[in-house]
Amino acid sequence: MQTSPAAFPPPCVLVADDDPASRRFLGDGLRSLGARTVECADGMEALQQAHDEAFDLLLLDCRMPGAGAREVLAALRAEGQACSSGSLAVASSAELDAAGRRDLLAAGFSDVLHKPCGIAELQRVLALLPGNMPVLDDEAALRASGDVTTMQALRQLLRGELALLYQELGMPDRDHAALDDRLHRLRSSCGFCGTAALAAEVARLQRRLREDPHDAVPAIAQFRGAVQITLLALDT
Structure with missing residues (x-):
């Protein structure tokens, strides 16, 4: 029996990045992998979008006008009424060392995406969603x-x-x-x-x-x- 596609809605990802080229690649790449995306260019817009809509995954750039990934996630986690307060979050950055990665994980991000990246890295990000993740990675x-x-x-x-x-x-x-x-x-x-x-x-x-x-x-x-x-x- 063939399963109706409607039974498995595509994951919805908020892509927040102030660099137009990065935002375009991330959005196009995630959509090519079956995700639905909403894109924005600054931290305050990302915070508002995540407040108003329940996203499966938040992909947040570490340095954006208004607020970076860490500030956006902290504000969402602190406000239980935000629709995406409990969503999985991944930080993205073009400048990242081991200490910075550890700090972001400690701040509540499930993973950190290093830019520039490829489709394989975006697949890894989507694999974090419930139902796609191994118990131990x-x-x-x-x-x-x-x-x-x-x-x-x-x-x-x-x-x-x-x-x-x-x-x-x-x-x-x-x-x-x-x-x-x-x-x-x-x-x-x-x-x-x-x-x-x-x-x-x-x-x-x-x-x-x-x-x-x-x-x-x-x-x-x-x-x-x-x-x-x-x-x-x-x-x-």
Whole structure:
């Protein structure tokens, strides 16, 4: 039986870049890969677009008039009512070193795109979206951590944090404000450890907690399942 294309709507990506050539390439490249794009040329316009529309992915240039990628994402994460407050985000930059990449991952970006880039890099960006991501991505973790030893050490720390969180999520009484703060820190760890799939579940739960904290039981149960899957992968 053939599946109707309407059952799988194309991902919607906000492309924010003040360089016209970069913006054109990124937009054309993402559309060639099946995405729908909305494009803008400065940080404040990007913030407004992301406030008004729910995007699957935010591709934000680090240096734009008005606000750069970091400032745009921080403003969105701080405002739970923004339609894209919990969306996955990727920073883009033509000037990037290892320390800058680590800072952006710690700020909540799932990955960093170095410009100029090609279609293969854009495919990697789209692969971050839920349903397309492996539980553990060794390549992404190595890019973030720098070497295998550091990657393994960070993953051991993450495993301990997730084991404790899994137990706590099963308890009947939870402090949602404290949980939101803990989830914020967990997203940074996910970036360093190559667990983008879990990072997507973190973002989804954060948004649910902010929208309706009194009816978050199903979302917490779903997230607890994602934590368990990640733990099993880390133990393999």
